[in-house]
Amino acid sequence: MRIVVFVKQVPAVSELPWDAKTGQLRREAAEGMMDPAAKRALEAALRLKDAHGAQVIVISMGPPSAEETLREAVAMGADRGFLLCDPRLAGADTLATSYTLARAVGALSPDFDLILLGCHSADSETGQVGPHLAEELGLPAAAYVEKMALKGRKLTVERVSDGWLETLEMDLPALLTVTARAFRPRPVPMTGLEQAFGQGEVFILSAADLRADPEHVGWAGSAGRIIKIYAPAAQKKGELIQGTPKACVRELMARFGDRLGGLLAKDLSGEEQA
Amino acid sequence: MNQERAIWVVGDYRNYFQNRVTLQLLAKAGELAAKMDGTVCAVVMGHGVEEWVGEYQAHGAQRIYVMDHPLLSEYLPGLFARALESLARQRRPEIILIGATSFGKELAARAASRLGTGLTADCVDLYLDQEGRFVQVAPAYGGNLLAEIVFPRHRPQMATVRPGAFAEMPHDASARAEIIRLDPPAGLSGDGVRLVSCRRLGYQGEDLENAKVVICGGRGLGSRKKFKNLHELARLLGGEVGATRPVVHADWAEEERLVGQAGKHIKPRLLFSLGVSGAIQHTAGIADPEFTIAVNKNPLAVMMQKADVAIKADAHQVALALIRELKARGSS
Numbered sequence: 001m002r003i004v005v006f007v008k009q010v011p012a013v014s015e016l017p018w019d020a021k022t023g024q025l026r027r028e029a030a031e032g033m034m035d036p037a038a039k040r041a042l043e044a045a046l047r048l049k050d051a052h053g054a055q056v057i058v059i060s061m062g063p064p065s066a067e068e069t070l071r072e073a074v075a076m077g078a079d080r081g082f083l084l085c086d087p088r089l090a091g092a093d094t095l096a097t098s099y100t101l102a103r104a105v106g107a108l109s110p111d112f113d114l115i116l117l118g119c120h121s122a123d124s125e126t127g128q129v130g131p132h133l134a135e136e137l138g139l140p141a142a143a144y145v146e147k148m149a150l151k152g153r154k155l156t157v158e159r160v161s162d163g164w165l166e167t168l169e170m171d172l173p174a175l176l177t178v179t180a181r182a183f184r185p186r187p188v189p190m191t192g193l194e195q196a197f198g199q200g201e202v203f204i205l206s207a208a209d210l211r212a213d214p215e216h217v218g219w220a221g222s223a224g225r226i227i228k229i230y231a232p233a234a235q236k237k238g239e240l241i242q243g244t245p246k247a248c249v250r251e252l253m254a255r256f257g258d259r260l261g262g263l264l265a266k267d268l269s270g271e272e273q274a
Numbered sequence: 275m276n277q278e279r280a281i282w283v284v285g286d287y288r289n290y291f292q293n294r295v296t297l298q299l300l301a302k303a304g305e306l307a308a309k310m311d312g313t314v315c316a317v318v319m320g321h322g323v324e325e326w327v328g329e330y331q332a333h334g335a336q337r338i339y340v341m342d343h344p345l346l347s348e349y350l351p352g353l354f355a356r357a358l359e360s361l362a363r364q365r366r367p368e369i370i371l372i373g374a375t376s377f378g379k380e381l382a383a384r385a386a387s388r389l390g391t392g393l394t395a396d397c398v399d400l401y402l403d404q405e406g407r408f409v410q411v412a413p414a415y416g417g418n419l420l421a422e423i424v425f426p427r428h429r430p431q432m433a434t435v436r437p438g439a440f441a442e443m444p445h446d447a448s449a450r451a452e453i454i455r456l457d458p459p460a461g462l463s464g465d466g467v468r469l470v471s472c473r474r475l476g477y478q479g480e481d482l483e484n485a486k487v488v489i490c491g492g493r494g495l496g497s498r499k500k501f502k503n504l505h506e507l508a509r510l511l512g513g514e515v516g517a518t519r520p521v522v523h524a525d526w527a528e529e530e531r532l533v534g535q536a537g538k539h540i541k542p543r544l545l546f547s548l549g550v551s552g553a554i555q556h557t558a559g560i561a562d563p564e565f566t567i568a569v570n571k572n573p574l575a576v577m578m579q580k581a582d583v584a585i586k587a588d589a590h591q592v593a594l595a596l597i598r599e600l601k602a603r604g605s606s
Binding site for chain 1: 288289292293351352355375376377379380382383384386387388390391392393394395396407409410413414419420421422423424425426427428464465466467468469470471472473474475486487511512519522523528529534535536543544554555557564565566567568569573578579580581582583584585586587588591592594595596598599600603
């Protein structure tokens with residue numbers, strides 16, 4: 001069985017520095033980590049590998065630093081990692097990204113059985129790449145998967161979508177995206193990590209290696225054009241309270257207790273209650 | 275032939291009474307259509323969907339495409355995407371809007387790929403600029419940024435829109451739409467996914483979505499144990515506990531409590547935001563509270579800037595002090 005897992009390196013912090021002049025994110029200023037949902041997709045693949053035997057390859061599109069994430073994936077148990085790293089791939093929207101990822105599948109593992117991704121990455125959360133890729137590759141697919149079982153070529157999955165628990169069935173080859181709450185990832189073994197950085201099988205590929213149409217990748221292949229980018233204005237002119245926690249709460253109650261009581265429909269005056 | 279400029283809103287009616295986003299989109303589409311001399315169209319796919327046709331008519335749809343057929347009786351994105359694609363290829367809408375529910379996002383992404391067009395996720399606003407371009411405002415780059423995006427070439431222009439971004443129009447029982455009934459495309463089938471079973475789950479955070487008081491906790495609280503105090507605070511205040519992405523990732527709180535773009539969309543009157551920095555993925559899930567109290571050691575945190583009252587202190591300590599104070603005031 002051949003499994004392809006797509007992983008992404010995301011910033012390890014929630015607030016990123018950005019350059020107000022260019023409107024560009026200073027990605028280089030942030031430490032990277034493997035996207036939590038993608039890590040769970042990898043764990044799901046490794047569990048299939050443990051149970052049924054499988055070759056697991058991991059693919060990421062991103063800057064050179066994303067190689068670390070692939071080495072981490074190899075340390076966890078993936079067989080090989082491929083980094084799609086090329087300035088021409090930069091600036092891709094989800095449409096161009098899914099085209100590129102589909103080309104990578106064609107070039108690296110055309111006889112795959114299963115493709116796994118995180119359902120949405122922590123840094124953009126569009127949740128679009130998985131479903132796009134399913135269409136690019138013409139596969140049966142389900143997003144937000146939390147459980148899966150494989151019997152022969154038949155895959156049965158459970159997922160929750162808008163408050164409905166669904167059990168779905170499909171035949172391989174197929175594509176799944178998994179949520180960040182299923183498939184708790186195994187720890188990365190230190191020895192594995194050392195090996196993965198020493199000799200692990202991680203390869204770097206360009207757009208040309210994928211025989212990708214330059215018109216369909218990166219910024220050139222993206223439908224959307226950003227005409228403006230900004231930090232949303234903090235609109236309110238609020239009151240600042242500072243001091244010890246106890247003093248802060250006292251001041252909050254003294255100045256805004258009535259307002260809070262009104263909003264809570266409760267008497268917060270502290271006077272005797274009936 | 276003069277090309278009609280139609281704005282389509284795809285009906286996502288599965289959780290009709292909780293999920294009003296289709297109605298909100300019909301209202302916004304009406305505003306946009308008035309400015310571009312367009313037509314507001316609803317698209318209703320499924321089996322036994324007459325009820326929703328009536329609802330969309332009463333909420334601003336000028337035309338409704340109805341594909342009501344047993345082949346569409348399973349609410350599956352792979353299936354609906356094919357039906358939507360065929361309809362869009364025939365009728366060529368200018369814009370397709372879909373609510374950013376889990377179903378809507380999956381459906382939209384699949385339909386956009388099939389149509390070879392662009393799709394903007396989780397828009398928080400839509401407008402027509404002075405040049406008449408359709409501008410989609412959406413969170414970007416995972417930071418604290420909003421991007422305004424246009425599609426210069428790709429048509430239709432597709433967007434998913436966050437629930438709560440717009441207000442629905444009042445129900446007008448006298449409104450009449452042109453209703454066009456269509457068969458599904460010949461040989462319609464899904465993507466090979468079979469629905470074995472589905473059932474409505476119990477608590478999935480509806481209480482959080484509808485709560486008048488929400489206590490949101492972020493990583494600034496310090497630990498899982500400290501986060502747990504928020505439940506006590508919520509009990510005293512008669513509210514619900516929400517959480518940020520880092521808190522959910524650290525397993526301090528269940529995924530159902532995630533407030534934000536990819537989580538629950540809340541609309542409380544009163545919001546306590548404790549130890550929350552205010553990344554846009556989080557704030558995008560909060561519709562204008564009447565009163566916000568933020569607690570953070572960093573007075574420059576976005577959430578502190580957005581608050582009516584910003585308390586510069588340790589969030590956990592303030593939570594404890596607040597619990598004591600509320601108990602002392604008899605709010606037990």
